[in-house]
């Protein structure tokens with residue numbers, strides 16, 4: 485069955501979730517969080533505007549769940565309970581306009597940004613952990 489030219493405005497389903505339309509904002513990292521990864525007023529405003537503009541579903545930008553998995557400065561984080569309340573304001577703003585929101589949880593792996601001596605670096609494991617410099621760990625001994 486064809487929904488016609490306005491199919492994008494017809495409700496859609498993802499599993500048990502009913503979405504008011506098929507306008508989905510793809511995950512897009514805004515880098516508008518605080519240095520600690522907490523949502524800011526600007527971020528709340530942006531998501532509120534997207535929902536008010538009609539997005540049925542918004543996927544957040546990637547949210548690091550572990551500081552070593554951070555990808556970029558001012559990225560949203562959920563590595564500590566204190567980040568929940570600021571992010572909940574984003575969710576509430578989207579729900580106010582009948583929008584839904586998915587949190588994209590992430591760990592950037594080899595693309596992570598790490599901080600050494602107050603400077604941001606991309607990990608360089610072959611150098612940092614070359615065979616010669618790899619720390620020697622004692623073999624675990626068996627308990628008797």
Ligand SMILES: Cc1cc2nc3c(=O)[nH]c(=O)nc-3n(C[C@H](O)[C@H](O)[C@H](O)COP(=O)(O)O)c2cc1C
Pocket residue numbers: 510511512513514544545546588
């Ligand atoms: C500035 C920018 C930030 C993005 N951030 C994320 C992100 O945080 N997570 C993610 O999964 N994709 C991210 N993407 C990828 C987009 O979600 C999307 O997949 C990509 O732009 C291709 O979409 P298109 O095929 O509609 O052009 C980002 C893209 C751009 C341009």
